Amino acid sequence: MTQFLSLLLNGISLGAIYALIALGFVIIFKASEVVSFTHGSLLLLGAYTIARLSDTIGFLPAVLVGVLVTAVAALLVERFIINRLRGAPVISLAIVTIGVDIILLTELIRQIGPDILNVPHPWGGDSVRIGGVGISENRLIAMGVAAVLIIAFFVAFKYSSWGVAMRASAEDGEAAALMGIRQGRVSALAWVVAGLLAAVAALFLVGAPTPGVSAAAYTVALRAFPAAILGGLDSTGGALVGGLLIGITEAMAAGYQEQLSFLGRGFGEVAPYVVMIIVLLVRPSGLFGTKELTRV
Amino acid sequence: MLHITSGRAVLTVDSLQVTYGGAVEAVRGVSMEVPDGAVVAVLGSNGAGKSTLLRTISGTLRLHRGRVDAGTVRLGDVDLTRRDPGQIVRAGVVQVPEGRRIFGRLTVEENLRAGGMGNRDRGAKAQAVARVHDLFPVLRERSAQRAGLLSGGEQQMLAIGRALMASPRLLLLDEPSLGLAPRIIGQIGEVIAEINRQGTSVLLVEQNATMALGVADRAYVLDVGKVSLSGDARELAQTDEVQRLYLGHTGDAPEERTDRAPLRTLSRWSA
Secondary structure, three states: OHHHHHHHHHHHHHHHHHHHHHHHHHHHHHHHOOOOOOHHHHHHHHHHHHHHHHHHHOHHHHHHHHHHHHHHHHHHHHHHHHHHHOOOOHHHHHHHHHHHHHHHHHHHHHHHOOOOEOOOOOOOOOEEEEOOEEEEHHHHHHHHHHHHHHHHHHHHHHHOHHHHHHHHHHHOHHHHHHOOOOHHHHHHHHHHHHHHHHHHHHHHHOOOOOOOEOOHHHHHHHOHHHHHHHHOOOOHHHHHHHHHHHHHHHHHHHHOOOOOHHHOOOHHHHHHHHHHHHHHHHOOOOOOOOOOOOOO | OOOOOOOOEEEEEEEEEEEEOOOEEEEEEEEEEEEOOOEEEEEOOOOOOHHHHHHHHHOOHHHHOEEEEEEEEEEOOEEOOOOOHHHHHHHOEEEEOOOOOOOOOOEHHHHHHHHOOOOOOHHHHHHHHHHHHHHOHHHHHOOOOEHHHOOHHHHHHHHHHHHHOOOOOEEEEEOOOOOOOHHHHHHHHHHHHHHHHOOOEEEEEEOOHHHHHHHOOEEEEEEOOEEEEEEEHHHHHHOHHHHHHOOOOOOOOOOOOOOOOHHHHHHHHOO
8 A cells, every 4th residue: 555655646746747748738739739749859958958057057047047948949949940830731840840859859969978967956866755655855846846837837827818818829810810819929938838847847857766867868758748648639737637647657557567567577668658549549639638619 | 972971091992902822813903991980881792802801901811821912901091911910900900700700618708808918008908898898798797608608699799899809990890690690680780880889990791781781881892802883881772783682682673671582591601
């Protein structure tokens, strides 16, 4: 039972990080109608920047710069590529983002090299025990920060002008344009927010129990894709649920490896994708995704 | 004669030519005017170029791969040709699109908020809300409801209310009667007249000529991208062509106006 609770807690904390990434993925899709595959490398860019700068300018300033750099990089991708290709088929845009991702990723891997860059989190690699259930401090803080960011995001999405403009233009872009809503601005802001969220996720993804920033962080980030897709690509609530579901699945599959050994070693890494496929087979538009709503 | 002859034109369309995909000519040299404070109707069947005209004025042609080849659209002295939709809304021209196009997943209140996005002035926005709630009390009652759950008539009112949130000088309406019951169409006509009384000029595109000519001061008939007839709305309603094509009367034997003729119905649903 203790093992179960421990895995559940760790799964939730991992899932909260995935949810941050998936949320960005979903709002980009809603605002720009792009399935953005640049997300993995943006995240790695954030992690890399934080790791590189921590030693010289200190941890907190490095985090701020890292978050900023990632947000600006996301904005540049939107302004110089996505915005100029508006109206292009969704599939071409997706392929374009894969291209951007590969370029950025290749450069980052060249910079990182074979090393594992250490991020000197002030909370270090310590673990805490809550009633016999162990979790790393890093993951615990991640859970708290993610909760705050996610709540802030949902409040803004529901009540701010940006949120209303975003939901309006996601539902009917032309009608929103006729109301004077500037889609370019809505879309640019969505990329910035997604970049911010990805960088914060990166900060915690490269902390304990993960050893540090290496090219492998990229593959970890990729697990946020099944989270967004199984939640429903156009549903922010779905991104949250999808993220948690993937996090818990991964933690459980890794934790109960012995019992699952008939599936082979390392099942934890593929489990998110298996869950995604099963969910999509039952609900093709994801758990909370909208099938084209039709109104009279 | 026009009974509004004093004012200058709020909207002037001059020799406008529009093509889609570089080949299909949708509007071929249209010129027209909306006098300040007037209601002007544009009649025409499907494919006459009515929606293209409104897209051009609102700046959404590009979303449909259309292009202005020649001619200008002016609001007073301001050239609006090829401006983007946001600039045009801020200049004071707002469109109520065909088929209402309300944001069904947003609440009624959020729809109105979205309509006011082009309006920076908080005071003007508060006034606009009061005006809209005054015109359509039902929108106040349903404020927190999802807009997709409103009836067709209520959705049309929301679409009009949403457009009024930007406090436009000129309101463009694309077939507001589409798909609505005759009683509701009557109400829409009254609402348009009231909005106009409050000082907003209106350009009304319609296939329902009875309603349109009832509220309009002036009217234009578009036919395959050209203005085929224009003049005072009441006079135009008496011409043989309009009687035959749009009011469903046969040229030699005038019938009751209330008669819903098959020809009009046919052109209505043939899209």
